[in-house]
Structures are given as C-alpha cells and as structure tokens.
Amino acid sequence: MSGKRVLGILGMAVSAALGWIGSALAQPVVGVPHDWQMNFPPAFTPVMEKVESLNDLLLVIISLICVFVLALLVYAMWRFHASRSPVATTTTHNTVLEIAWTVVPILILVIIAIPSFRLLYYSDKAVDAAFTIKVTGNQWYWTYNYPDQGDFTVESRILPEADRIKQKPNIPRLLAVDEEMVIPKGTTVRLIGTAVGNSMHGWTVPGFGVKKTVIPGRLNEGWINVKEEGFYFGQCSQICGDNHSYMPIAVRVVSKDVFDQWVEQKRKAAGLAPATDVASVTAPANR
Numbered sequence: 001m002s003g004k005r006v007l008g009i010l011g012m013a014v015s016a017a018l019g020w021i022g023s024a025l026a027q028p029v030v031g032v033p034h035d036w037q038m039n040f041p042p043a044f045t046p047v048m049e050k051v052e053s054l055n056d057l058l059l060v061i062i063s064l065i066c067v068f069v070l071a072l073l074v075y076a077m078w079r080f081h082a083s084r085s086p087v088a089t090t091t092t093h094n095t096v097l098e099i100a101w102t103v104v105p106i107l108i109l110v111i112i113a114i115p116s117f118r119l120l121y122y123s124d125k126a127v128d129a130a131f132t133i134k135v136t137g138n139q140w141y142w143t144y145n146y147p148d149q150g151d152f153t154v155e156s157r158i159l160p161e162a163d164r165i166k167q168k169p170n171i172p173r174l175l176a177v178d179e180e181m182v183i184p185k186g187t188t189v190r191l192i193g194t195a196v197g198n199s200m201h202g203w204t205v206p207g208f209g210v211k212k213t214v215i216p217g218r219l220n221e222g223w224i225n226v227k228e229e230g231f232y233f234g235q236c237s238q239i240c241g242d243n244h245s246y247m248p249i250a251v252r253v254v255s256k257d258v259f260d261q262w263v264e265q266k267r268k269a270a271g272l273a274p275a276t277d278v279a280s281v282t283a284p285a286n287r
Contacts (some may be wrong), residue, residue, distance in 0.1 A: 028230040032172055041207045044232065045224050047123045048209030054115050061108065123209065126223030129190035133181065136194055137201030137214045137236070140243035144181045149263045152270040154179045158246045174245070175233045180252040184259040185229050191222045202237030205249055211237060226253045 033041065043049040080089070131148035141157040156177045159168065164176040183189050193214035195201050204211040205224075212222045226232070236247035254262070264274060 029170055029172070032175070032233055043209065044207045044226050044228060045209055047119075047224070048207065050119050050122060051209040054119055057115060058112065061112065065108075123222060125221060126188060126190035128188060129223060130184075130187045132190040132192060133183070134192045134194070135181075135203050135212075135214065136196060137199075137203065137240070137247075138195070139197050139199060139241055140236075140247045142181075142203070142247065142249065146263070146266070150267045150270070150272040152266045152272060154181065154266065156181065156250065158248055171231065171250075172233070175235075175248045175250065177248055177250045180231070180250040182252045182254060182259060182262050183224070183226065184256040185226055185253045187256070188223055188225045191224065193220045193222070194218060199240040200238045201240050201247065203234070203249060204237040205232055205234035205251060207232050208234075208251075210234075213238060226251075229253050229255065 040048075040052055040055065043052050079085070131146070134145040134147065136143045136145065141155060143153055143155050145151065145153045156179045158174070159176040159178055161173065163178075164171060164173065168176045191203075191210070191212065193203055193212045195214040195216045197216060200216070201214045202211060203214055208224050208226065210222055210224060212220050214220060230253055232251045232253065234249035234251075236244055236249070238244075240247070267274065
C-alpha cells in the first residue's frame with residue numbers, strides 16, 4: 001500500500017473521529033442543576049413525570065396538615081389562655097377524639113400508599129423494551145454492556161480536570177467522563193444493574209427519576225425512555241469507598257441514526273462483525 005493511500009485513510013479516520021467528537025460537544029447539556037434551583041429537575045422520562053405528580057399530591061396533603069395543626073395551636077392558645085380559663089380543665093380523655101386521631105392518620109397513609117406503590121411497580125419493570133443495557137458498578141467507575149448490540153462493553157471513568165477542560169469544556173466539573181452511556185431518544189431501554197467487588201453502588205440520574213441500588217451478586221431492573229437529546233448526569237448515591245465522590249454518571253441521548261453509527265464504531269473496536277440491524281428498533285415511546 002502506497003504512503004499516500006495510508007495517509008489518506010488516516011486522514012479520513014481522523015476526520016470521522018473529529019466529526020463525532022464535534023457532534024457530541026454540540027449536543028446540549030440538559031440534565032444538570034442550576035443556581036437557586038428549588039424544585040426537582042425537569043422531567044425527561046415518563047417515570048420522572050409520575051414522580052413529580054406524586055410529589056405534588058404529597059405537597060398538598062402536607063400543606064393541609066400543617067395548616068390544620070397550626071389552626072389547632074392558635075385556637076388552643078386563644079381558647080385556653082389564662083385570662084379566659086383561670087382554672088385548668090380536668091379533662092383526661094375523649095373517646096371520639098382518640099378514635100378520630102387514630103383513624104384519620106391511617107386514612108391519610110392509605111391515600112399516600114396507593115399512588116406510591118403504583119409508581120414503584122411502574123418504574124420497576126420495563127414493558128416492550130427495545131433493548132437492554134447491563135449497568136455494573138465498579139470501584140470506582142461504571143461499565144455499560146450492550147448484549148443486544150453484539151455484547152460489547154463501555155467503561156465510563158471520570159475525566160481528570162485538565163482533560164475535561166481540553167476535551168469537554170462544556171461539561172460541568174466532576175461530571176465529565178471519558179465514555180458516556182449512549183442511548184437513542186424516544187426508545188424504551190431496560191436497565192439491569194449489578195456490582196462487582198465488595199461494595200454497593202447507586203445508579204442515580206435525577207432527571208430520569210431513576211435511583212437503582214446495584215448490589216454484588218444481584219440484578220436490579222429499571223427502565224428509561226428519554227424524550228430529548230442531550231447530556232444527562234447523575235452520581236453514585238451509595239457511599240462506596242474512597243473515590244465515591246468520583247463516580248459520575250453521564251448519559252448521552254442521541255437520534256436513532258447517530259446511535260446506530262456509534263454502535264457500529266464500538267462493534268468494530270471490539271472486533272465484532274457489522275450488525276445487519278442495530279437496535280434502532282422502533283420501540284413504543286411510552287407505556
């Protein structure tokens with residue numbers, strides 16, 4: 001092979017790599033907290049939308065309870081003030097009142113429990129998932145295995161600060177990784193989580209409404225279906241050892257075409273045959 005041809009092939013490879021990096025950096029950084037943020041992050045998955053709905057219901061219930069208790073306190077201070085009641089009451093019990101303050105809290109807990117259990121089971125099992133990603137927590141980095149795309153694995157480690165500034169300056173500090181977990185938007189993806197070593201980890205992405213504890217020797221299931229392209233971030237939520245603070249979670253959501261291209265690159269890097277139909281499968285957008 002002539003030198004010119006070799007240089008030409010190398011040039012094409014470098015151009016393709018630069019184009020891939022450029023398209024990655026051009027994507028919006030979506031799932032990050034903001035200054036003075038008081039509420040949940042925006043909901044980017046159906047699970048997170050239901051989490052917000054449950055939070056709104058609980059906020060109404062808690063507010064009504066607080067107002068009711070405050071009203072009782074104000075009434076008690078007014079009604080039994082020394083100027084109005086110079087002689088203290090001798091009441092020791094009230095059967096109706098005791099039944100009421102036992103039954104009413106039980107009813108409130110039942111009202112809270114029903115939507116809570118519905119959300120728990122809704123977020124636990126994927127229905128009609130397009131493909132599966134196995135998430136493994138290591139000490140102290142993440143690996144993502146794509147069994148339905150040829151069984152290749154991506155290691156995701158935190159980028160040193162100097163490398164982050166050079167390679168991914170748009171990514172916030174302590175959240176940039178060398179390899180993100182990549183998924184197509186609008187596709188239901190099943191997540192199977194586990195861990196290796198002697199420590200548990202927590203795969204938590206607030207914008208997805210996902211918090212899965214991954215445990216050595218066990219498999220935990222969850223699912224996501226992200227509506228918008230962009231970068232989303234989380235962190236390990238289980239104190240897992242020395243470098244617990246340096247286990248960021250980075251997810252890059254792309255179009256199905258870009259996802260297919262990324263899968264082909266990873267298959268070639270792993271020495272796998274090209275896929276005839278990568279998991280650009282059309283999955284239901286919701287459940």
